[in-house]
Amino acid sequence: MRLVILDDYDxxxxxxxxxxxxxxxxxxxxxxxxxxxxxPTGSTPLGCxxxxxxxxxxxxxSFKFVKTFNMDEYVCLPRDHPESYHSYMxxxxxxxxxxEPQNTHILDGNASDLQAECEAxxxxxxxxxxxxxxxxxxxxxxxxxxxxxxxxxxxxxxxKTLAKDTIVANARFFGNDLSKVPTMTLxxxxxxxxxxxxxxxLITGAHKAFALYKAIEEGVNHMWTVxxxxxxxxTIFVCDEDATxxxxxxxVKYFKGLMHVHNxxxxxxxxxxxxxx
Amino acid sequence: xxxxxxxxxxxxxxxxxxxxxxxxxxxxxxxxVREGKILNPEKLFFDEExxxxxxxxxxxxxxxxxxxxxxxxxxxxxxxSQASSDIRGGxxxxxxxxxxxGVTSFCPxxxxxxxxIYHKVIPELRVQDGGPEGAxxxxxxxxxxxxxxxxxxxxxxxxxxxxxxxxxADLMEIYGHLDNxxxxxxxxxxxxxxxxxxxxxxxxxxxxxxxxMADLSQAEEAVQHGAKxxxxxxxxxxxxHHRDPxxxxxxxxxxxxxxxxxxxxxIADGIHTHPAALRIAHRAHPAGLVLVTDAVMAMGLPxxxxxxxxQQIDIQGxxxxxxxxTVEAALEAASLHPAQMLGISHRKGTLEYGTDADFVVLDDxxxxxxxxxxxxxxWRK
Numbered sequence: 013m014r015l016v017i018l019d020d021y022d023x024x025x026x027x028x029x030x031x032x033x034x035x036x037x038x039x040x041x042x043x044x045x046x047x048x049x050x051x052p053t054g055s056t057p058l059g060c061x062x063x064x065x066x067x068x069x070x071x072x073x074s075f076k077f078v079k080t081f082n083m084d085e086y087v088c089l090p091r092d093h094p095e096s097y098h099s100y101m102x103x104x105x106x107x108x109x110x111x112e113p114q115n116t117h118i119l120d121g122n123a124s125d126l127q128a129e130c131e132a133x134x135x136x137x138x139x140x141x142x143x144x145x146x147x148x149x150x151x152x153x154x155x156x157x158x159x160x161x162x163x164x165x166x167x168x169x170x171x172k173t174l175a176k177d178t179i180v181a182n183a184r185f186f187g188n189d190l191s192k193v194p195t196m197t198l199x200x201x202x203x204x205x206x207x208x209x210x211x212x213x214l215i216t217g218a219h220k221a222f223a224l225y226k227a228i229e230e231g232v233n234h235m236w237t238v239x240x241x242x243x244x245x246x247t248i249f250v251c252d253e254d255a256t257x258x259x260x261x262x263x264v265k266y267f268k269g270l271m272h273v274h275n276x277x278x279x280x281x282x283x284x285x286x287x288x289x
Numbered sequence: 290x291x292x293x294x295x296x297x298x299x300x301x302x303x304x305x306x307x308x309x310x311x312x313x314x315x316x317x318x319x320x321x322v323r324e325g326k327i328l329n330p331e332k333l334f335f336d337e338e339x340x341x342x343x344x345x346x347x348x349x350x351x352x353x354x355x356x357x358x359x360x361x362x363x364x365x366x367x368x369x370s371q372a373s374s375d376i377r378g379g380x381x382x383x384x385x386x387x388x389x390x391g392v393t394s395f396c397p398x399x400x401x402x403x404x405x406i407y408h409k410v411i412p413e414l415r416v417q418d419g420g421p422e423g424a425x426x427x428x429x430x431x432x433x434x435x436x437x438x439x440x441x442x443x444x445x446x447x448x449x450x451x452x453x454x455x456x457x458a459d460l461m462e463i464y465g466h467l468d469n470x471x472x473x474x475x476x477x478x479x480x481x482x483x484x485x486x487x488x489x490x491x492x493x494x495x496x497x498x499x500x501x502m503a504d505l506s507q508a509e510e511a512v513q514h515g516a517k518x519x520x521x522x523x524x525x526x527x528x529x530h531h532r533d534p535x536x537x538x539x540x541x542x543x544x545x546x547x548x549x550x551x552x553x554x555x556i557a558d559g560i561h562t563h564p565a566a567l568r569i570a571h572r573a574h575p576a577g578l579v580l581v582t583d584a585v586m587a588m589g590l591p592x593x594x595x596x597x598x599x600q601q602i603d604i605q606g607x608x609x610x611x612x613x614x615t616v617e618a619a620l621e622a623a624s625l626h627p628a629q630m631l632g633i634s635h636r637k638g639t640l641e642y643g644t645d646a647d648f649v650v651l652d653d654x655x656x657x658x659x660x661x662x663x664x665x666x667x668w669r670k
Contacts, residue, residue, distance in 0.1 A: 091335065092331060092332065098331070098335055099331065102330075102331045102334060102335070103331075106334060107319070107330060107331070107334070112338075112340070113334045113335065113337075113338035113339065113340065114338045116334075
């Protein structure tokens, strides 16, 4: 894995955004060959989305030939509820960029047949040629997407019931009223994300530090589902100082020492303007 | 392709680089319009997989709901209370000219007049939608003749009336018709006013208290019967007194039925009311403030002698004033609150999804630069 450690939240959000930007531009997406991007929600990626929007508004990045697949969505929450992941993606990302609506894919938590919806989602990913880069976060309980502790490490997109930890963590978005937090979600499986050609996990904040430790310094374990990515050929963990607080000093020093190598991935910053004919 | 046409294939316009008045705040948001209504872009994106056909760059300006003037007696040489030979032409002229001030809907106001004026004029002042020809007519505001003699202000005394029984018969005898009437101003201390208030409110006509000597309990009773507006607060009513606040006391009365709001019109020209008094009213009851012009036919004309209904008045100049409240509060006092008072805020006075796309583009000095009705530009500076 690559462990990219930046000083604070803003710098780590920016590094991640630069990486995504360079990857898309280098790929030279076109109408025949879309760049497929897996996307997360939550508070961690907000800074990254803001930077991507900034790059788009500056004319350096276009999402015209990008297809997106979100990781999850609540079950039975109205699609226009302000806390649905559809609303999140619209307000924090889609409405600010030039992505075409039919190129975005978010699971429909109000589908009449949830199982069929999950299977269809997997098929849409396959039809799009698989995911080029899957961006994700990590829960305090070490979950990726909503693959709660105990989820199969080869799982596919399915319905999941949320663990208490996750419901509590989400309560702040529902007026701190536990009874209002949805208890079921549709989520991509660990296996679904493992199928991506590259995976980037964003982890910031001291409250995620223990989960990061379990994910990368302990063994592969279905109780900390992010640990599955130890077996993926191309994973990047982008984090801030606070998220490394539970790691061994040796681990942190090693990867900090590699920053000059990591930074070659984001410098020079490419721009779509350089490729306009 | 703009959308999958599952709902509509009408063109979609997106106004960008603007601050819009939404949820009582000015926010950097785009405004989407289709078929004369404000469109929900998130629904468009997910349900219809649609996007805009054209974008309009507002260059960082402010977009506010179109202003609604519920008290305007005329302007530009037109006096609504005159039975001229071309009443409709007169309304149309005023409706067109007020677009320059960002007014997209209004209530042509008739001052106290003889019965035959009402019979002639009311049928000619029809409710109609606004458009490129001018602002929309929401309905007539009948200010009088059931008002107090002592507080008649500029209204002619010989045409003042009282209620016989207060029922429909009285109203029809004087006015002739009540279709196209949106508001009636009356003095609740007149005998049998309760029946009139009841009758008018029952027909969806907003009853306003004004030109009155009523004390607070009479005013509260009127509100309980359905009255919901105060015509030009402070003017033509008893002054606020700490032992009997009079009509002004409605702003903080605890006898207003729950769920109801009493709105009050203010002429914010710095002349009809001292700015400090205006601020006291606003701070006491900010949600009820409605800005009105109470403009007369001389508006827009040079100084001199002009008529107001059956009277002659002199005009010496034009004044305008802005209160010391927030921009959002001022904009809402000119749009949202009058719409709420008239019970039409589900389609006018806001930029909510699904409402009529009547709005104004303002610069930072709140000068009107462009006026839109039903999504169509009807005036620009």
